[in-house]
Amino acid sequence: MNQKTTDQGPPIDSPREVLKKPAGHLLLATVAEIWSLFVDDGLLAFALVAWCAFAVWGLPVLTLSKTMRAPTLLGGCIVILVGDVMATALRGRKGK
Amino acid sequence: MRVYRPLLKQRSLTMWHQLAPTLAASFLASFVEFVEALTIVLAVWTVRGWRSAVAGTVAGLLLLVILVVGFGPLLHLIPIGTLQLAVGALLLLFGMRWLRKAILRSAGIIALHDEQKAFAEETKLLSATRAHTRHGIDLVAAGTTFNAVLLEGVEVVFIVVALGATNGMLVPASVGALAAGVLVVLIGLVVHKPLARVPENSLKFVVGTLLSSFGVFWIGEGAGFGWSGGDLAIVAIALILLVTALASIAAARRIVKPIARSRVG
Numbered sequence: 303m304n305q306k307t308t309d310q311g312p313p314i315d316s317p318r319e320v321l322k323k324p325a326g327h328l329l330l331a332t333v334a335e336i337w338s339l340f341v342d343d344g345l346l347a348f349a350l351v352a353w354c355a356f357a358v359w360g361l362p363v364l365t366l367s368k369t370m371r372a373p374t375l376l377g378g379c380i381v382i383l384v385g386d387v388m389a390t391a392l393r394g395r396k397g398k
Numbered sequence: 399m400r401v402y403r404p405l406l407k408q409r410s411l412t413m414w415h416q417l418a419p420t421l422a423a424s425f426l427a428s429f430v431e432f433v434e435a436l437t438i439v440l441a442v443w444t445v446r447g448w449r450s451a452v453a454g455t456v457a458g459l460l461l462l463v464i465l466v467v468g469f470g471p472l473l474h475l476i477p478i479g480t481l482q483l484a485v486g487a488l489l490l491l492f493g494m495r496w497l498r499k500a501i502l503r504s505a506g507i508i509a510l511h512d513e514q515k516a517f518a519e520e521t522k523l524l525s526a527t528r529a530h531t532r533h534g535i536d537l538v539a540a541g542t543t544f545n546a547v548l549l550e551g552v553e554v555v556f557i558v559v560a561l562g563a564t565n566g567m568l569v570p571a572s573v574g575a576l577a578a579g580v581l582v583v584l585i586g587l588v589v590h591k592p593l594a595r596v597p598e599n600s601l602k603f604v605v606g607t608l609l610s611s612f613g614v615f616w617i618g619e620g621a622g623f624g625w626s627g628g629d630l631a632i633v634a635i636a637l638i639l640l641v642t643a644l645a646s647i648a649a650a651r652r653i654v655k656p657i658a659r660s661r662v663g
Contacts, residue, residue: 331545331549339495339552339553339556340492340495341495342498343498346494346495350490350491350494351487351491357617357621358483358617358620361621361623362621368623369626371621372618375614375617375618375621375623376614379490379494379614380642383497383498383646384646387498387501387502387646387650388646388649388653390502390507391502391505391649391654392653394507
């Protein structure tokens with residue numbers, strides 16, 4: 303597809319193709335960049351969103367005192383972070 | 399006059415404990431983003447000259463300004479409770495992502511980010527791509543800096559809006575980001591090398607802690623939980639997260655260490 307090769311390394315596109323790419327890929331790249339701003343480890347992101355949703359809408363339904371709701375929200379986030387880090391460390395250990 | 403002095407002192411204290419975390423978080427987070435953009439701009443500058451690098455940078459900044467001016471006022475249309483919840487959730491995801499990465503890097507589980515390596519890769523890529531010049535500007539090179547400035551800039555804009563929009567701290571958050579930008583540009587002009595000595599992981603560690611604190615705080619506020627101590631709770635949450643993160647590094651190192659030992663043995 304209009305690709306040329308050089309002895310310097312990987313195949314490169316013709317100037318016209320290169321010029322097309324940044325414009326065509328810009329939107330996708332921006333969307334991907336915005337997504338990657340918030341989601342790196344999908345499991346961590348999902349767990350945090352699920353916990354926050356439960357805390358915001360579930361805790362008031364439970365008989366948890368009002369003063370305990372904010373600390374519970376924080377506690378859950380900490381447990382998720384630590385759990386994810388430890389799981390990654392264990393995966394790294396097994397992987398090695 | 400004497401009667402009002404304690405009141406003024408209390409007010410300025412209240413202002414500072416609101417201002418300082420916002421300013422610090424905005425400055426540090428933006429600094430990291432600007433350093434990443436600078437690496438690419440410098441790579442283009444080195445390989446294809448300053449004209450294309452500056453043209454792409456200016457175009458990227460202009461589009462960012464248009465986006466901010468165009469979409470910024472729409473924020474006022476969102477009810478404050480919804481805004482706090484949405485911004486809080488995004489800040490929490492953003493902050494926890496950085497904090498997790500910083501913990502894993504400090505524990506030696508994933509590799510540290512290397513600006514020098516990123517610079518070398520970008521330079522190599524640009525050297526392998528042919529120039530396509532119009533009016534003295536290489537469009538491929540300008541496109542590269544445009545992309546970098548726009549993408550890193552979007553992150554800076556998000557940080558500023560998220561830190562400032564929910565509590566009327568948009569000006570301090572903008573000042574923090576602007577100061578970081580000016581500082582990085584000045585250092586870049588003087589040093590003219592990628593800022594490889596910037597302790598990027600330590601910065602990400604601190605910023606991740608601060609942004610996560612703001613995130614949890616705003617989710618709690620948006621849900622109507624109410625934090626004891628009001629805005630001061632942000633500092634307390636940051637300290638709790640900092641201690642937890644430091645303990646996590648130590649624990650993760652203990653998990654990984656036996657493998658390193660067995661490798662040496």
